[in-house]
Amino acid sequence: MNTLAPGLSWVDLLFLGRRHAIATVVIRDAGSVALIDPGPARCLDTLDLGMQAQGLRLSDVTDLLLTHIHLDHAGATGTLVRMHPKIRVVVHERGAPHMADPSKLLASATRLYGDRMDELWGAFEPVPERNMLVVAGGEQIEAAGRTFEIAHTPGHASHHVSYFDRSSGVAFVGDTGGVCIDGGYILPPTPPPDIDIEAWRSSVARIEAWSPAAIFMTHFGPVSNPRTHLMTLLHNLDTVAGLVRTRLSEAGTDEEQSRRFADDLRRELRTNMTEAQVASYMAAAPLELVWLGLARYWRKKVAR
Ligand SMILES: [Zn+2]
Numbered sequence: 001m002n003t004l005a006p007g008l009s010w011v012d013l014l015f016l017g018r019r020h021a022i023a024t025v026v027i028r029d030a031g032s033v034a035l036i037d038p039g040p041a042r043c044l045d046t047l048d049l050g051m052q053a054q055g056l057r058l059s060d061v062t063d064l065l066l067t068h069i070h071l072d073h074a075g076a077t078g079t080l081v082r083m084h085p086k087i088r089v090v091v092h093e094r095g096a097p098h099m100a101d102p103s104k105l106l107a108s109a110t111r112l113y114g115d116r117m118d119e120l121w122g123a124f125e126p127v128p129e130r131n132m133l134v135v136a137g138g139e140q141i142e143a144a145g146r147t148f149e150i151a152h153t154p155g156h157a158s159h160h161v162s163y164f165d166r167s168s169g170v171a172f173v174g175d176t177g178g179v180c181i182d183g184g185y186i187l188p189p190t191p192p193p194d195i196d197i198e199a200w201r202s203s204v205a206r207i208e209a210w211s212p213a214a215i216f217m218t219h220f221g222p223v224s225n226p227r228t229h230l231m232t233l234l235h236n237l238d239t240v241a242g243l244v245r246t247r248l249s250e251a252g253t254d255e256e257q258s259r260r261f262a263d264d265l266r267r268e269l270r271t272n273m274t275e276a277q278v279a280s281y282m283a284a285a286p287l288e289l290v291w292l293g294l295a296r297y298w299r300k301k302v303a304r
Contacts (some may be wrong), residue, residue, distance in 0.1 A: 004214070004222055005168040007145070011050030012220075013043035015072070016120070020181045020220040021283040022072055025172055026054060027165075029145030034063035036163065036172050037218050040075035041122035047076070063088045063143040067174025068160040069095040070191070071109055071121045072284075073218055078102070078125030089132045090141060092152065094159035096134045099127040108193065112289060137161055153207065155200025156189060162207055169213030170222070176203050177226075178233040179219040181280045184273045186229060188237040189219070189285040190293035197241060197297065204230045219284035240265065244294040258295075262287040 003009045007028050015021040024047055025036035033056055039047060048058050058080065064087055066074045074091075077099060081087050091099055098105040102124050110117055133141065137152025148163040156175040163172040179187045188200070207215065208230060215226045223229045247261040265287055269278050 002221075004170055004216065008165070008168055008170065009054060010216070010221065011047055011054075013039045013046050013050075015039070015043055016283045018280045018283045021280045023216075023218055023220050024050075025216060026051065026056065027144040027146060028054075028056065028060075032062040032144045033060040034065055034144035034146075035061055036065045036216075037067055037073040037174065038064055038076040038080060039073065040071055040120065041079045041124065042075070042120065044076050044079065044122070059084055061087055063090065065141075065143060065148070065163055065172070066091045066095065066099075067162065067172065067176075067218065068092070068157040069098055069105065070157060070175075071105075071124060073174065074099070075121045075124050078127045079123055081127050081131050082125055085128075085131070087131060088143075089127050090135060090143070090150075091132055092159040092161045093134050093136050095157075096129075096132055099132065100129050102126055112191070112292070135161065149210070151203075151206045151210075153203035154194070155196055155203045158194040158196070158199075160203070162203075164210045164212060166210075171207055171210055171212035171215045171226070173207055173215045174218050176200070176207065177215045177217040177223075177230065178236070179281060179284045180217060180223065180229070181220045181284065182277055184277045184281070185269050186233045186236050187269070187281060187285055187290075188233060188240060189290070190237075190240070190297075191285075191289040192293045192296050195293040195297045197237060200237060201234060204234055220280075239268075240290065241294050241297070243268075244291060245298050248295055248298055254295075258288065258291045261291050265290065 009026045010023045013022040027034040139150045153162045153176040214222045214224045216222045243264045247257045
């Protein structure tokens with residue numbers, strides 16, 4: 001079992017058949033179970049099996065704490081609420097409208113993933129407003145016998161929040177802590193549309209202010225040296241953003257620039273990692289999306 005602390009564990013959703021691409025956190029006490037980021041509906045069977053291995057069932061779930069509403073984190077939320085209508089969903093105020101009516105979210109995801117939407121994510125069902133606890137950051141909530149402090153941590157997504165459980169010292173930071181699979185490269189996932197490097201820096205400072213003993217990333221798992229990890233993440237964010245900026249300034253079509261950038265980054269990733277590790281990175285943060293999000297960031301900055 002993947003245990004962080006008594007009552008705190010996680011399930012590997014084996015997204016696209018890859019180990020260590022997406023994790024769901026499981027928090028339990030005597031009468032209730034909370035999940036942080038249930039993942040896409042496509043992985044619900046794996047989540048179910050993973051919970052069974054821990055002696056739990058999906059029908060035990062009382063709370064879903066969403067770090068943000070991207071499909072790889074929140075896709076299964078509506079389906080779980082339909083199956084178990086008493087579930088409470090915690091979500092940031094900017095994400096909540098899209099959980100109630102996912103049409104715009106799905107249209108923008110379809111522009112990125114095209115006809116692979118169903119194969120990757122499965123269904124994305126709406127969440128009734130009455131099930132949602134809408135937060136702004138700064139609140140404390142109780143879930144599965146624990147108190148979680150909530151901070152608004154934009155940068156990766158404007159509606160991203162992180163959750164801190166002071167009793168265990170673990171901060172659940174979603175994508176704000178980057179992608180780091182099996183001790184590999186600490187990659188900032190930067191999909192469109194709202195990458196904001198300055199906001200990301202402030203969010204990292206906000207997480208550090210908690211002085212967590214460990215942080216937990218959706219992609220993938222816990223790290224017990226948060227300060228070094230987060231410093232490296234910000235360093236790598238500058239490096240990757242710099243690669244995008246350089247390629248953007250060169251001649252060529254968008255497609256040529258994007259391809260050159262993907263080659264740059266793949267080379268950077270392969271330096272210290274195995275092919276299997278790189279493949280899990282591609283599942284968690286496709287390089288085309290890393291390019292698109294940062295290219296959009298730079299273009300907006302120039303236009304300001
Ligand atoms: Zn995300």
